[in-house]
Amino acid sequence: MSDLGFLQKLLEGAEVEWMPLGTVTAYEQPTKYLVQSKNYDDRFSTPVLTAGKTFVLGYTDETNGIYEASKSPTIIFDDFTTAxxxxxxxxxxxxxxxxMITSSDDEKYHIKYIYHWLNTIPSDLVEGDHKRQWISNYSGKTIPIPCPEEPEKSLAIQGEIVRILDSFTELTAELTAELELRKxxxxxxxxxLLTFNEDEAEWKPMDEIGEFIRGKRFTKADYRDEGISAIHYGEIYTHYGVFAHSTLSKVRSEMADSLRFAEKNDVIMAGVSETVEDVGKAVAWLGEEKVAIHDDSYAFRHVMNPKFIAYAMQTNAFHDQKGQFVSRGKIKRLLIDGMKKVKLPVPFPNDQEKSLAEQARIVAILDxxxxxxxSLSEGLPREIELRQQQYEYYRDLLLSFPKPAEVVEA
Structure with a gap:
């Protein structure tokens, strides 16, 4: 790669000083930028952000307290997860x-260089640690700053590293934007597709379509590499998609008599979550074996196409109904007696063969x-994953400055 050869020339003879992140950055609390309304709509113009995987939670029409990153780009940092x-x-x-993390001096420290470096730092979070990570941990971690005594040359080197790495991230960003549009x-x-004319479908309460079966409790201490296939409620909205044939987790075989199971074609629902959006999220279980489900989840047993139901439970019509039956404490909990009243469309209800054929037709399109x-094996997510791996390879290569033995991390 010719850029690497050029960079080696640029670095020739340059000294590198390892400086604390707390020295090269400044941070701002988000208090005055917090969104007040949860009335998100794609038609609104201002994105509401989280530093986590979701990133853009939605769009708001609020016009006050907007962080103007278009004028001064920033790194958003989750103080608990370090995302x-x-x-x-x-x-x-x-x-x-x-x-919000920015450079403490734009004439010395390139904020995008800091961002690229920040993502080379391995996570050392300890489970159950609720400290604010930036002040207690990350601000003491060190970053290599080339020739800090020559700010102009230092910025040129930092800027060249950023230019090379951005050439990789730009393609990833284009693919990600295309993916968001496709979504x-x-x-x-x-x-x-799941909106029907009156003569094409009947909207029936879920308790007329099937029955809800609550799972039974198991904990992380019960997990094993081999054992009974199990689905934890949290995995439904963090790991699984619309359907699954195999499980992420297994629990102790000797627990069999104390568990409750979902069967093939059941739709498994998360009973609790931290957000209204995630509670009630569903995955159609298509595996041949029975699967244990947690007591904060439900198996919905029915005679319809399971993927049709799982897709129907993603629609705005379903979420509007579901929202009436979710407790609004810190932890959002599905009120299952209310959920029984939520209606789903049943196409051609008086002709089961025709109904199942129409469900299968819609499922094939949505699949x-x-x-x-x-899909991580094909489609845009796979392409994005490959580009991300390429970026990470060159990022680690470009930022592999030797660290003197006397440099001690926080």
């Missing part, structure tokens, strides 16, 4: 645990969209 994102567009913040198209098309937008 972070580069942001160069205006936004509102969702969480008070998020910090919006998919969501719109899914809702359209194609789902593959394009979620």
């Amino acid at each position: 972070n994102k580069w942001v160069d567009f205006d936004f509102k913040a969702k969480s008070s645990a998020m910090k 919006k198209q998919y969501n719109h098309y899914r809702d359209q 194609k969209f789902d593959t394009l937008t979620t």
Whole structure:
């Protein structure tokens, strides 16, 4: 790669000083940028951000307290998880645990260089540690600053590293933007497909379609490499998609008599979550074996196409109904007696053969969209993953400055 040879020439003879992140950065609390309304709509213009995997939670019409990252780009940093994102567009913040990180001196330290370096630091979070990570941990970690006594040359070197790495991230960003567009198209098309004329479908309460079966408790201490296949409620919204044939987790075999199981074609629902959006999220279980389910989840047993039901439970129509039956404490909990009243469309209810054929037709169409937008073996997510791996390889190569033995991390 010719850029690497050029960079080696640029670095020739340059001294590197390892400086604390707390010295080269400044941070701001998000208090005055926090979104007030949860009335998100894609038609609104200002994104609401989290530093986590979701990143853009939605869009708000609020006009006050907007962080103008289009004028001064920033790193958003989750103070509890250490997840972070580069942001160069205006936004509102969702969480008070998020910090906005900027350069302490733009004439010495390139904020995008700091961002790239930040993501080479391995996570050393300890489970159950609720400290604010930036002040207690990350601000003491060190970053290599080339020839800090010559700020102009230092910025040139930092800027060249940023230019090379950005050439990789730009393609990833283009693919990610295309993926987001495809997801919006998919969501719109899914809702359209699952909207029926009166003579085509009947909207029936879920307790008329099937029955809810609550799982039984197991804990992390019960997990094993081999044992009974199990689905924990949290995995439904962090790991699984619309359907699954195998499980992420297994629990102790000797627990069999104390567990409750979902069967093939059941739809498994998360009973609790930290957000209204995630509670009630569903995965159609298509595996041949029975699978243990946690007591904060439910198996919905029915005679319809399981993937049709799982797709129907992603629609805006379903979420609007579901929202009436979710407790609104810190932990959101599904009120299952209310959920029994939520209605799902049953196409051609008086002709089961025709109904199942129509369900299968809709599922086949939605499966194609789902593959394009979620599959890690094909489609856009796979392409994005490959580009990310390429970026990480060159990032680690470009930022592999030797660290003197006397440098001690926080």
